[in-house]
Amino acid sequence: MDIDLMLKVYPFFLEAAWVTILLSVLTAILGLICGTLGAAARLSRFAVLRFLGAAYVSVFRGTPALIQLFILYFGGPQIGIQLDAFEAGVIGLGINAGAYMTETIRGAIIAIDKGQREAARTLGLSGWQATYRVILPQAARLMVRPLGVNLNMLIKATALVAAIAVVELTYTAQRYIGSTYKPFEMFLLAGVLYMIIIYVVGRGVAWLDRKVQIT
Amino acid sequence: MTEQTHFVEIRHAQKSFGTLEVLKDISLNVERGQIVGIIGSSGSGKSTLLRAINDLDPLTGGEIWLDGVQVNKTLPHRQYEKHINELRQHVGMVFQHFNLFPHMTARENVTMAPKMLKGLSQADADRLAEEQLDKVGMLERIDYYPSQLSGGQKQRVAIARALAMKPKLMLFDEATSALDPELVEEVNLVMKKLAEEHMTMIIVTHEMDFAASVCDRVLFMDKGVVVEEGPPSVLFKNPTQNRTREFLRKHIEGAS
Numbered sequence: 222m223d224i225d226l227m228l229k230v231y232p233f234f235l236e237a238a239w240v241t242i243l244l245s246v247l248t249a250i251l252g253l254i255c256g257t258l259g260a261a262a263r264l265s266r267f268a269v270l271r272f273l274g275a276a277y278v279s280v281f282r283g284t285p286a287l288i289q290l291f292i293l294y295f296g297g298p299q300i301g302i303q304l305d306a307f308e309a310g311v312i313g314l315g316i317n318a319g320a321y322m323t324e325t326i327r328g329a330i331i332a333i334d335k336g337q338r339e340a341a342r343t344l345g346l347s348g349w350q351a352t353y354r355v356i357l358p359q360a361a362r363l364m365v366r367p368l369g370v371n372l373n374m375l376i377k378a379t380a381l382v383a384a385i386a387v388v389e390l391t392y393t394a395q396r397y398i399g400s401t402y403k404p405f406e407m408f409l410l411a412g413v414l415y416m417i418i419i420y421v422v423g424r425g426v427a428w429l430d431r432k433v434q435i436t
Numbered sequence: 437m438t439e440q441t442h443f444v445e446i447r448h449a450q451k452s453f454g455t456l457e458v459l460k461d462i463s464l465n466v467e468r469g470q471i472v473g474i475i476g477s478s479g480s481g482k483s484t485l486l487r488a489i490n491d492l493d494p495l496t497g498g499e500i501w502l503d504g505v506q507v508n509k510t511l512p513h514r515q516y517e518k519h520i521n522e523l524r525q526h527v528g529m530v531f532q533h534f535n536l537f538p539h540m541t542a543r544e545n546v547t548m549a550p551k552m553l554k555g556l557s558q559a560d561a562d563r564l565a566e567e568q569l570d571k572v573g574m575l576e577r578i579d580y581y582p583s584q585l586s587g588g589q590k591q592r593v594a595i596a597r598a599l600a601m602k603p604k605l606m607l608f609d610e611a612t613s614a615l616d617p618e619l620v621e622e623v624n625l626v627m628k629k630l631a632e633e634h635m636t637m638i639i640v641t642h643e644m645d646f647a648a649s650v651c652d653r654v655l656f657m658d659k660g661v662v663v664e665e666g667p668p669s670v671l672f673k674n675p676t677q678n679r680t681r682e683f684l685r686k687h688i689e690g691a692s
């Protein structure tokens with residue numbers, strides 16, 4: 222194992238790791254927005270919205286994220302969507318992550334005992350008041366851990382955008398393999414950096430989860 | 437439309453869940469200050485009838501009137517919601533499983549709805565919480581979370597929460613059924629206190645002794661109909677219907 226080489230290219234990988242982090246953050250934000258809207262649609266009292274929410278989930282969980290990215294990035298221009306690789310990466314992965322988060326958020330909401338809504342409604346709260354004052358604060362606590370799992374998967378999925386030439390960790394590793402012919406060292410370096418990112422995020426999620434629990 | 441003469445008036449209530457008919461042509465009047473008990477075996481429709489009164493389980497036929505206002509009147513969705521939300525503020529409900537809000541302290545459980553719906557200031561809300569929790573003997577636990585309370589304590593907080601809206605009618609759906617036997621009495625005492633204050637109450641219960649001691653009138657339901665009703669002294673001692681006798685034999689012997 223060529224440790225010297227690893228130390229030499231390490232700064233470039235670190236730079237690429239920041240791209241991975243930025244990509245993850247933006248994807249997570251977009252994913253949360255899509256997931257919230259998706260869950261709201263799936264729980265709507267309007268059948269059309271419920272159908273659209275369910276369709277969103279089955280389409281984006283039912284096809285490879287890589288294909289979704291390719292359609293958006295390579296197929297997009299054909300239907301008038303011009304995005305650079307980074308934008309396509311964020312939008313493609315964000316919408317994909319949103320489908321998983323839809324199910325997470327919905328799952329947490331429906332896990333709240335229906336007696337909670339009934340008690341709130343019985344006091345005279347409107348459906349919306351019961352949702353934001355009684356249901357969501359409880360569901361939010363249940364969501365932290367499973368959303369953490371979504372986040373973990375999302376960070377790993379950012380590796381896919383190497384395929385559309387976004388210069389993040391995986392792409393950087395591939396590029397240095399081209400010049401060094403040392404795939405073991407380069408992928409190992411990328412892998413270690415992914416692990417660090419995921420470890421830190423995992424600890425953050427665990428901390429948040431503890432913090433929001435009711436005494 | 438006939439004149440409203442009773443405080444609560446249920447006319448020909450009918451309720452089906454799909455093809456299952458759970459309430460079959462039930463009529464019932466309750467006067468202001470009256471305490472009516474509903475007894476009957478599991479699945480007879482007691483909860484469904486109670487929950488129809490505040491529209492948690494809307495009827496599929498018949499009418500319910502409360503203090504001169506029809507509960508289940510026909511209105512466009514938005515207006516209907518508004519009407520129901522307004523009406524529910526005057527009807528307290530206590531559930532078998534308490535349904536306290538676990539993310540709120542006893543104080544917050546009690547004050548949430550009054551603050552939200554009546555715009556109470558924090559100071560007024562605190563006063564209200566203290567007054568209501570004191571009434572149910574829970575003042576010293578005012579800042580406890582539900583998870584820190586026993587079942588009986590939870591139920592007393594739940595009663596305080598309902599009372600904080602100053603309801604004119606209280607509905608109890610087996611308020612003590614989920615409690616350990618030694619905790620039943622503390623909740624019953626609170627309900628008796630309400631009875632002494634002439635709160636109008638409709639109480640679904642499996643406790644025959646309790647029904648006999650607080651109710652002015654008791655209804656026996658079976659398979660979606662009111663089989664027999666009368667003052668407890670009559671219904672429990674001299675029931676006229678076979679089905680009532682059979683039910684009472686099982687339940688009173690079973691209890692003693």
Ligand SMILES: Nc1ncnc2c1ncn2[C@@H]1O[C@H](COP(=O)(O)OP(=O)(O)OP(=O)(O)O)[C@@H](O)[C@H]1O
Pocket residue numbers: 453456458476477478479480481482483484485
């Ligand atoms: N939401 C619902 N959907 C379908 N069926 C229901 C629903 N709620 C109640 N039922 C049915 O209606 C019937 C009456 O139920 P209800 O809860 O009113 O009985 P109950 O007299 O309160 O019984 P218990 O003493 O067990 O509480 C039962 O057969 C029950 O299965």
Ligand SMILES: [Mg+2]
Pocket residue numbers: 482483484609610
């Ligand atoms: Mg019941």
